[in-house]
Amino acid sequence: MPAKGWIEVNEVYCKGCELCVSECPQHVLALDMGRLTPKGYHPVMLIGDGCTGCGICAIMCPEAALTVYRETPQKVSVAA
Amino acid sequence: MDTTLSAQIVYQRPQSLTEATMHYCPGCTHGIAHRLIAEVMDEMGIRERSIGVAPVGCSVFAYNYFDCDFVEAAHGRAPAMATGIKRLLPDRIVFTYQGDGDLASIGMGEIVHAAGRGENISVFFINNAIYGMTSGQMAPTTLPGQKTTSSPRGRDVETMGYPLRMAELLANLDGAGYVVRRSLHDPKNIRMAKKAIRLAFETQLRGLGFSMVELLSTCSTNWGLSPLESLKWLEEHMIPYYPIGDFKVADALKEIKL
Amino acid sequence: MAKELLKGNIAMAEAAIRAGLEGYFGYPITPQTELLEWMSERMPALGRAFLQAESEVAAINMLYGAACTGARVMTSSSSPGISLMMEGLSYIAGTEVPVVIIDVVRGGPGLGNIAPSQGDYNQIVHGGGHGDYHPIVLAPASVQEAIDLVVLAFDLAEKYRTIVFVMADGNIGQMMEPAELPPMRPIKSEYPHWAVRGAMGRERRILSSIYIDPKDEEVTNYRLMQVWNQIQANEVRYREYFLEDADTVVIGFGTAGRIALSAVRAARAEGIKVGLLRPITLSPFPAPQIENLIQRVKGFLVVEMNAGQMLDDVLKVVKGRVPVEFYGRMGGMVPFPDEILAEIQRMSREDIPLDGDPRQRWMKRLAPVIHWQN
Numbered sequence: 001m002p003a004k005g006w007i008e009v010n011e012v013y014c015k016g017c018e019l020c021v022s023e024c025p026q027h028v029l030a031l032d033m034g035r036l037t038p039k040g041y042h043p044v045m046l047i048g049d050g051c052t053g054c055g056i057c058a059i060m061c062p063e064a065a066l067t068v069y070r071e072t073p074q075k076v077s078v079a080a
Numbered sequence: 081m082d083t084t085l086s087a088q089i090v091y092q093r094p095q096s097l098t099e100a101t102m103h104y105c106p107g108c109t110h111g112i113a114h115r116l117i118a119e120v121m122d123e124m125g126i127r128e129r130s131i132g133v134a135p136v137g138c139s140v141f142a143y144n145y146f147d148c149d150f151v152e153a154a155h156g157r158a159p160a161m162a163t164g165i166k167r168l169l170p171d172r173i174v175f176t177y178q179g180d181g182d183l184a185s186i187g188m189g190e191i192v193h194a195a196g197r198g199e200n201i202s203v204f205f206i207n208n209a210i211y212g213m214t215s216g217q218m219a220p221t222t223l224p225g226q227k228t229t230s231s232p233r234g235r236d237v238e239t240m241g242y243p244l245r246m247a248e249l250l251a252n253l254d255g256a257g258y259v260v261r262r263s264l265h266d267p268k269n270i271r272m273a274k275k276a277i278r279l280a281f282e283t284q285l286r287g288l289g290f291s292m293v294e295l296l297s298t299c300s301t302n303w304g305l306s307p308l309e310s311l312k313w314l315e316e317h318m319i320p321y322y323p324i325g326d327f328k329v330a331d332a333l334k335e336i337k338l
Numbered sequence: 339m340a341k342e343l344l345k346g347n348i349a350m351a352e353a354a355i356r357a358g359l360e361g362y363f364g365y366p367i368t369p370q371t372e373l374l375e376w377m378s379e380r381m382p383a384l385g386r387a388f389l390q391a392e393s394e395v396a397a398i399n400m401l402y403g404a405a406c407t408g409a410r411v412m413t414s415s416s417s418p419g420i421s422l423m424m425e426g427l428s429y430i431a432g433t434e435v436p437v438v439i440i441d442v443v444r445g446g447p448g449l450g451n452i453a454p455s456q457g458d459y460n461q462i463v464h465g466g467g468h469g470d471y472h473p474i475v476l477a478p479a480s481v482q483e484a485i486d487l488v489v490l491a492f493d494l495a496e497k498y499r500t501i502v503f504v505m506a507d508g509n510i511g512q513m514m515e516p517a518e519l520p521p522m523r524p525i526k527s528e529y530p531h532w533a534v535r536g537a538m539g540r541e542r543r544i545l546s547s548i549y550i551d552p553k554d555e556e557v558t559n560y561r562l563m564q565v566w567n568q569i570q571a572n573e574v575r576y577r578e579y580f581l582e583d584a585d586t587v588v589i590g591f592g593t594a595g596r597i598a599l600s601a602v603r604a605a606r607a608e609g610i611k612v613g614l615l616r617p618i619t620l621s622p623f624p625a626p627q628i629e630n631l632i633q634r635v636k637g638f639l640v641v642e643m644n645a646g647q648m649l650d651d652v653l654k655v656v657k658g659r660v661p662v663e664f665y666g667r668m669g670g671m672v673p674f675p676d677e678i679l680a681e682i683q684r685m686s687r688e689d690i691p692l693d694g695d696p697r698q699r700w701m702k703r704l705a706p707v708i709h710w711q712n
Contacts, residue, residue, distance in 0.1 A: 005090065010093070012101060013093075013101055013102075015106035015107070016106060017106035017107030017307040018107070018306075018307060018308055019107055019307055019308065019311070022308050022311075023266065023267055039101070041106065053088075053090050054090075055090045055091045056267045058090075058091035059091075059267045059270050059271065060112070060267060060270070061111075061112075061115070062102075062104065062107060062108055062109060062110070062111025062112045062115070063101070063102060063111050064093040064094065064097055064111070064114075064115045064118075065093075066091065067089065067091065067092045067093065068089070068090040068091040068092075069087050069088065069089055069090060070087070070088050070090050071085045071086070071087060071088070072085070072086060072088045073083045073084070073085055074083065074084055074085075074086050075083055127537070128536055128537050128538045128539070129536040129538060130536065131534055131535075131536055133403070134546075140548070141548075143544045143546065144544075146542075147537070147542055148536070148537055148542055149534040149535065149536055149537050149542050149543050149544070150534070150542065150543075150544045150545075150546075151403065151406045151433075151534055151544070151545045151546065152433075152544070152545070152546035152547065152548055153399065153402075153403075153429075154399060154402075154425055154426060154429050157395070157396070157399035157402075157426070160391070160395075160396040160397075160399035160400045160402075160403065161399050161400065161402055161403030161406075162403060163389065163396075163400050163403065164361070164363060164399070164400035164401060164402060164403025164404035164405075164406075164407075164411075165403040165404065165406060165407055165534070167361060167363075167387040167389055167400070167404065168360060168361050168387055168404045168407045168409050168411070169407055169535060169536070172535070172536050189392060189393060189395070189396065190392075190395075190396055190399070193391075193392035193396065
């Protein structure tokens with residue numbers, strides 16, 4: 001099962017340049033045409049499932065606007 | 081043992097960036113270069129002893145974006161200013177951030193002599209083949225035939241001369257410890273660029289002399305292209321003229337595994 | 339400390355070192371090169387920064403960076419080199435960091451020659467770099483005074499966060515005189531609140547000459563002018579000679595002032611009531627002292643080794659209330675005491691007109707002296 005991930009977009013920084021959109025290997029990013037950031041750009045958003053939290057969007061982002069999360073299985077010791 | 085799912089942060093904004101929003105145009109790779117330098121400062125834990133020197137050009141306000149001490153140089157003089165700081169404070173990490181007009185045109189004397197002296201500073205050189213801040217004039221790195229507002233019919237090398245390959249030029253000097261060219265046009269190259277920035281700082285930390293990372297960058301506004309088209313243009317036009325590569329790597333750096 | 343025979347350039351260098359100099363950046367140019375050479379030997383031996391830059395442009399910008407660390411730093415040069423430093427000077431003024439610069443002035447314009455001159459007065463005193471700023475300018479007339487003024491220069495630079503020039507000439511730089519050096523002061527242990535030295539455990543600091551909003555730049559200019567007002571009120575320095583009963587006053591600085599003193603002494607021996615006002619600070623200019631003299635003198639004679647650059651500052655104070663004459667030699671020529679004595683004698687004999695242009699009258703008198711042919 002592929003890892004499940006998601007991103008948070010800080011709309012103070014996002015300028016809707018789409019560099020992340022084009023590089024997303026899962027093609028799950030697009031500009032949100034229904035929203036404007038405080039600076040007047042359409043911010044990027046996750047569309048649909050499939051984000052693996054690979055972080056490539058953040059590597060491309062010129063504004064450091066993205067925080068990337070991934071759900072990872074962790075072994076928890078039951079016997080405390 | 082049980083297995084549970086927990087949220088792990090894969091990436092977050094580096095602490096060495098301030099909270100300020102950058103003034104660069106959407107998609108400008110200056111932002112990527114800033115981010116990478118800040119990420120490396122975080123990873124190396126050098127923010128508190130770093131001193132940056134900002135240039136004149138689009139990145140003139142770079143000092144607003146890094147959460148470390150900063151000074152602002154006159155056009156092209158950042159390597160001289162950095163030299164003055166480094167000579168007084170040899171245990172600080174001193175770096176300049178310069179564009180192609182600043183470093184390769186008006187500041188040619190200062191950068192060549194800083195490299196020749198083996199000045200123990202790190203230089204991050206943004207080459208986008210055009211003058212951004214003054215809105216699109218010919219740069220010393222403008223490609224042959226490239227149209228700019230001051231070479232409206234394209235750069236004619238007969239009258240306007242040839243572009244300068246700064247990394248190759250400076251790598252020839254004995255004082256240079258680490259001189260490479262990288263590009264910011266796709267994830268693979270951006271990862272390589274970050275490693276190079278790390279190695280430039282490592283060069284300085286180890287006292288191995290002058291270090292410079294030339295970063296091929298875009299200027300979608302003045303190239304007249306979208307941010308995405310600009311990445312493609314960089315790859316197709318700039319890289320053939322400005323090959324990505326290591327032009328000088330001091331032996332002591334070759335052992336570092338990143 | 340005992341007096342020793344010292345060459346001006348070396349004396350100024352050693353004085354700076356003893357004043358706690360931490361960094362020197364310069365470029366060789368005659369007639370100040372011995373200063374740089376002395377630094378190249380002494381500074382590294384003391385574990386301090388010395389660097390021979392690739393140009394004066396680089397030297398001033400290295401100085402700019404070094405000054406941003408809050409350390410005591412300086413450069414030195416001579417006229418053509420100082421011209422190259424004008425860019426950096428304006429940035430340093432705009433960033434309000436203290437630096438000391440020694441200009442051992444030589445004959446110009448252009449490449450000129452390497453003989454003593456005072457032709458840099460306007461460039462140094464009245465700016466040179468772009469924008470509104472006022473450096474403090476100190477003019478020594480002897481090796482001892484050069485030593486003392488170099489030490490003072492650092493204290494003033496730090497007190498007002500300003501540029502301080504020591505404007506010597508090739509004569510002061512090259513001559514040897516008995517003089518006493520100050521004791522060695524320790525390097526400072528505390529650095530100012532604005533110094534950029536790495537943000538260790540504190541908020542980051544930025545030093546810049548950019549104020550992108552004109553409103554902020556205007557406020558900055560106003561602050562610079564307020565500091566300048568304080569400097570004008572507190573830092574005027576000059577020497578007076580035989581002024582008590584003088585009805586004619588010679589005004590001259592540096593080497594010209596020193597030569598004028600010989601002429602004044604000779605004239606006194608002839609019974610002429612003449613005195614000398616020798617400005618030590620060319621900036622701030624001793625205008626109040628000249629103003630006071632206007633009430634009781636018959637005339638002024640301004641003597642310079644240029645075409646009357648300080649003359650204009652004197653005329654601005656005098657405003658046509660008493661006659662002013664000028665005598666200058668240019669291009670690296672140094673006046674003999676006899677030439678100045680002749681001017682003093684002439685002024686004691688003749689009625690000098692209140693109107694007219696003293697510079698035009700001087701040119702007519704000088705033409706035969708220099709064998710001028712149209």
